[in-house]
Amino acid sequence: xxxxxxxxxxxxxxxxxxxxxxxxxxxxxxxxxxxxxxxxxxxxxxxxxxxxxxxxxxxxxxxxxxxxxxxxxxxxxxxxxxx
Numbered sequence: 001x002x003x004x005x006x007x008x009x010x011x012x013x014x015x016x017x018x019x020x021x022x023x024x025x026x027x028x029x030x031x032x033x034x035x036x037x038x039x040x041x042x043x044x045x046x047x048x049x050x051x052x053x054x055x056x057x058x059x060x061x062x063x064x065x066x067x068x069x070x071x072x073x074x075x076x077x078x079x080x081x082x083x
Contacts, residue, residue, distance in 0.1 A: 007018050020026070030045045 005021055005024070007021065009016055009018055011017070026042070026044045028044055028047075031042050032045050033040065033042050035041075
């Protein structure tokens with residue numbers, strides 16, 4: 001894997017953009033971009049915590065149908081019979 005490569009900068013509307021070559025692709029849907037003096041550093045964004053994802057969900061407005069209560073079937077716990 002190459003550790004350095006010259007890439008093309010281009011305009012996308014009012015934004016400057018860069019094409020990321022396949023060997024430098026980042027996982028996920030978003031990234032962190034920061035500037036350190038004259039360097040731009042881009043790195044994968046950490047995965048969101050499950051609680052943050054759940055907090056971002058909208059409530060379900062749909063009414064669910066009633067579910068019929070079924071009788072419980074007996075369950076036997078223990079070893080499976082040997083053959």
